[in-house]
Amino acid sequence: MKTGIRICTLGRLTIERDGEMAEKFVSTKAMLLFVYLAMHPGEHNRRRLASMLWSETTDEQALKNLRTVLSNLRQQMDDVLFVSHESLAIDPDAVVTVDALEFETGSLHMLSGGSGAPGALKAMQALADLYKGGFLAGTVVRDAADLDEWILEKGQQLESLYMRLLLEIVETAHRQAAYDTGLNVARRLVSLDPLWDVAQRQLMRALTYNNRASEALQQYDRFVTLLHDELDASPDDETTALAEQIRSRAIAPPQSPARSAIVLPDMPFIEPVEDIQIAQRMLNTPQCRLLTAFGISGIGKTALITQLAFQRQELYGDGTFMVSINRDQTARDLPGLIAHALGIEPAGQADHTVLEALVLERLRASHLLLVLDNFEVILPETGFIQRILDESARVQVLVGSQSPLNMFREWLLPLKGLSVPSADDAAPASYEAVRLFELTAQRINPRFSLMDNLASVVRICQLVDGLPLAIVIAAGWTQVVPLQKIIDNIMEGQEFNLPLQQALPAHHQSLEMMLEYTWNTLSPAEQHALTALSIFNFTSDLDEILHICGVELATLAALIQRSLIQKYDDKYRMHQLVWRYTRRKLLYSDQKETLERAYLAYYTRRLAQLYEAQLQPHDIFVSMDALYGNIWHFDWMSRAFQPVYMLSMSRFLMSYWEVAQVEASSAIRRQFELIPQADLPRELGFLLNVQLARLYLLHGYRDSASACLTKIMREHQTDTEWRDLSLFFLICAQVMAPKTLDDDLADSTGIIWLSNIRLARLLLDTRDDDAARVVLGSLLALVESSVQRAGLLAAVAAVAADHADWDGALEGLSAALAELSGVPDSPLALPLQLALMRVTAHLGQQDAFCRHLSSALRLCAALNLPAPLLHVLDFWARTLIDWHEHDLAILVQETADALHAQVASAQWGNLPALGDIVRHVASLSPDCFPLADSRA
Numbered sequence: 001m002k003t004g005i006r007i008c009t010l011g012r013l014t015i016e017r018d019g020e021m022a023e024k025f026v027s028t029k030a031m032l033l034f035v036y037l038a039m040h041p042g043e044h045n046r047r048r049l050a051s052m053l054w055s056e057t058t059d060e061q062a063l064k065n066l067r068t069v070l071s072n073l074r075q076q077m078d079d080v081l082f083v084s085h086e087s088l089a090i091d092p093d094a095v096v097t098v099d100a101l102e103f104e105t106g107s108l109h110m111l112s113g114g115s116g117a118p119g120a121l122k123a124m125q126a127l128a129d130l131y132k133g134g135f136l137a138g139t140v141v142r143d144a145a146d147l148d149e150w151i152l153e154k155g156q157q158l159e160s161l162y163m164r165l166l167l168e169i170v171e172t173a174h175r176q177a178a179y180d181t182g183l184n185v186a187r188r189l190v191s192l193d194p195l196w197d198v199a200q201r202q203l204m205r206a207l208t209y210n211n212r213a214s215e216a217l218q219q220y221d222r223f224v225t226l227l228h229d230e231l232d233a234s235p236d237d238e239t240t241a242l243a244e245q246i247r248s249r250a251i252a253p254p255q256s257p258a259r260s261a262i263v264l265p266d267m268p269f270i271e272p273v274e275d276i277q278i279a280q281r282m283l284n285t286p287q288c289r290l291l292t293a294f295g296i297s298g299i300g301k302t303a304l305i306t307q308l309a310f311q312r313q314e315l316y317g318d319g320t321f322m323v324s325i326n327r328d329q330t331a332r333d334l335p336g337l338i339a340h341a342l343g344i345e346p347a348g349q350a351d352h353t354v355l356e357a358l359v360l361e362r363l364r365a366s367h368l369l370l371v372l373d374n375f376e377v378i379l380p381e382t383g384f385i386q387r388i389l390d391e392s393a394r395v396q397v398l399v400g401s402q403s404p405l406n407m408f409r410e411w412l413l414p415l416k417g418l419s420v421p422s423a424d425d426a427a428p429a430s431y432e433a434v435r436l437f438e439l440t441a442q443r444i445n446p447r448f449s450l451m452d453n454l455a456s457v458v459r460i461c462q463l464v465d466g467l468p469l470a471i472v473i474a475a476g477w478t479q480v481v482p483l484q485k486i487i488d489n490i491m492e493g494q495e496f497n498l499p500l501q502q503a504l505p506a507h508h509q510s511l512e513m514m515l516e517y518t519w520n521t522l523s524p525a526e527q528h529a530l531t532a533l534s535i536f537n538f539t540s541d542l543d544e545i546l547h548i549c550g551v552e553l554a555t556l557a558a559l560i561q562r563s564l565i566q567k568y569d570d571k572y573r574m575h576q577l578v579w580r581y582t583r584r585k586l587l588y589s590d591q592k593e594t595l596e597r598a599y600l601a602y603y604t605r606r607l608a609q610l611y612e613a614q615l616q617p618h619d620i621f622v623s624m625d626a627l628y629g630n631i632w633h634f635d636w637m638s639r640a641f642q643p644v645y646m647l648s649m650s651r652f653l654m655s656y657w658e659v660a661q662v663e664a665s666s667a668i669r670r671q672f673e674l675i676p677q678a679d680l681p682r683e684l685g686f687l688l689n690v691q692l693a694r695l696y697l698l699h700g701y702r703d704s705a706s707a708c709l710t711k712i713m714r715e716h717q718t719d720t721e722w723r724d725l726s727l728f729f730l731i732c733a734q735v736m737a738p739k740t741l742d743d744d745l746a747d748s749t750g751i752i753w754l755s756n757i758r759l760a761r762l763l764l765d766t767r768d769d770d771a772a773r774v775v776l777g778s779l780l781a782l783v784e785s786s787v788q789r790a791g792l793l794a795a796v797a798a799v800a801a802d803h804a805d806w807d808g809a810l811e812g813l814s815a816a817l818a819e820l821s822g823v824p825d826s827p828l829a830l831p832l833q834l835a836l837m838r839v840t841a842h843l844g845q846q847d848a849f850c851r852h853l854s855s856a857l858r859l860c861a862a863l864n865l866p867a868p869l870l871h872v873l874d875f876w877a878r879t880l881i882d883w884h885e886h887d888l889a890i891l892v893q894e895t896a897d898a899l900h901a902q903v904a905s906a907q908w909g910n911l912p913a914l915g916d917i918v919r920h921v922a923s924l925s926p927d928c929f930p931l932a933d934s935r936a
Helices: 028-039 046-053 059-080 099-111 120-130 145-175 179-192 197-209 213-231 237-247 273-283 301-315 331-342 352-364 383-391 432-444 451-463 468-475 483-492 511-520 524-533 542-548 553-561 576-587 592-612 617-631 642-659 662-673 682-698 702-715 722-735 748-765 769-780 786-802 806-822 829-843 846-862 866-882 886-904 914-923
Strands: 004-008 014-017 081-083 087-090 095-098 290-294 320-324 368-373 395-401 410-414 565-568 571-574
Touching: 004 028, 004 099, 014 028, 028 046, 028 059, 028 087, 028 095, 028 145, 046 059, 046 087, 046 145, 059 081, 095 099, 099 120, 099 145, 120 145, 120 179, 145 179, 145 197, 179 197, 179 301, 197 213, 197 237, 213 237, 213 432, 273 290, 273 301, 273 410, 290 301, 301 320, 301 368, 301 395, 320 331, 331 352, 331 383, 352 383, 383 395, 432 451, 432 468, 451 468, 451 483, 451 576, 468 483, 511 576, 524 553, 524 571, 524 576, 542 592, 553 565, 571 576, 592 617, 592 642, 617 642, 642 662, 642 682, 642 748, 662 682, 682 702, 682 722, 702 722, 702 829, 702 866, 722 748, 722 786, 722 829, 748 769, 748 786, 769 786, 786 806, 786 829, 806 829, 829 846, 829 866, 846 866, 866 886
Parallel strands: 004 095, 290 395, 290 410, 320 368, 368 395
Antiparallel strands: 004 014, 081 087, 565 571
């Protein structure tokens, strides 16, 4: 098996042997000697080679150096070298290839007439791709004038050949109507020598042939400036004449040799480069008989398939033919439309069956590209397309449609719009969407400057998600209104017509009409699903879509096929314009209430699962980071439901805000401050004040936190979750003592106290209750204040109650109350008495319940608290019902109702003594409710 050696000299010098890089050369001159021998087959005199390589030394030293180099070469290339006493050569049978020789030989062949052969354009492009840089670029030689001269001369020869080859590629591409290829190569040519008139003319022609005459004239203006600045010269007469031809529209692309019915639209067009390249690759695959480019209305389907057909027309011996299906046509009209495009004229009146037969007969013998636009109009009818594919082996079908045809042979190209820069992109002007905006704006407003308006243009392109039609519509208004007004209109979803373009189809004359047209093509299930999916501002995952929105997989697949929903890895997002449109639909949809409840239930379950997994807090917060964009997203919800959602989520998120989102916590506190407390259920009113107290403490507002706790004790006392109550008691221990340990953090005990308080809150939030009990126990050892100890004991008891450990809860709450025995009229005593009422009610301890009830009523009177009194009476009544004391419960409820009426009419001060009320109610049924007078 012969050794294969590949030498690359165009660009960085490399030598490969059997696919492995040869790197053990003793010097650069050793590599250059091998390159020289490979590029000049035959024997070479050793003295002459030594003199060329070391021209600045004596002959004796040069020969000595040559022997050293040869020794090194023979270690790596002995099997391909012939070495004698007098000469050197490379074995003519050895497989040694040099890119420079391939490039030179192939280019000379093409330039001497080979460019007219079939497939020559691709062959020339392959040759041009070989030229990755100048000959032996970057290679430095010393003491070798002859070698340096050879490298320089060969480099100049190859560079000149490369430029001649590029010129030939451009001209051949234009003859074959491959205008995108011509444009790309013309740009490459100009980059080599921007001062060369010939290259500039080729680029101007290429731009014009691509319907970008305005860019061609801009290129000419830049060339004029460049010549003046660099050479103090002007373009030659031929270049100036070409500019005038372009300006007067007197230049047209050469006629393609193949028959074509494709006409490019006379409007700005920016190629979506990635889509074009993918489509070309697919269409070049022999197995691809049917390619469907699909996407939402305005995504550029018609422009894309027209460009593709125009660029590829020379590949089909019988031409390319385009059929556009109108909105009022059906599948029965399709054979007649194709017949008309092919020039088939049936005798007399022919029905669709006869037309089908005529069209199929013609296509069987044809090699052509059939382009069908707006195919969504006649979906799902695809029977005639299937017959074309079955009976016409040399026909390729290119379809533009809002959704795929769902045929077995179909290849799919989903369109996503033009590329859009991010807000912080370093070169936003180079993106396709921005370039289209600039071209469109300058077409009607020649004084429009992209650089002066770049930030606004980028914002518009982002808002419309690179949708070409939306960009054209927006840019069409630059002559009339400021860009900021255009941005506002897009964001507000206002009707936005395309000015002075009534010739376009009605559904392409405004964004609203375009979206309405798309909406009306959806099934009721798809409309329902799309409206539901608009609740997500950011991306969503499949689990969220299925369980919150209730979307069926088949419906989701249909929306993805329509490009209304786009899938990125394992996430889904909606096109921004569609999202704004469907979000407005959501405002008036009867789905909202169901979605609100499903949203709350879903994220409650997801976050609860995080805690149930018993992860470390850090891991919980990392998971929350991934979910947070959707969790803390409720602007779509009704105003009445938003507080319910916010507070319910805060049970899981508060520690996350305190630890991982400290910077955002101020904004969250302001959101909570705006919640109208009067409209909240009692349980959520309690929770709101607990969470506000925590946020105030986080920001150092102790007085505000204390006010929240006082509000709880004056207004919200029963019907709250035990876990919320445990946090309340813990915050009380921190805030409501006469002097707290964290008032002086310079003291080490104070630092330990505060850090453990925060740790206890974190553990309670993350449901690590065993660890929380340990920390609360350690806090008890730090404090002497009765109020602080009572709060800590009550927090532990509430945790026990949350786990239905009623005996443990009773013991802890009783101990907490005992701590307050020496603190007269402590406001903390009332929530403790109420908590004890709840625990003793669960345990069925009626005497104990009555005792704590009496104390609670007495405290309400002493502290002048009407709201807690109402809650106490209500709870008393409900407990009596649970104990089957219905008659007494009715009396208590009547008393509560009367009390409520008096409180509502501001007659609180005229009420009889609370003890009298209790004695009166109890005396009605002493056996059922044994309250001693002394207790009352």
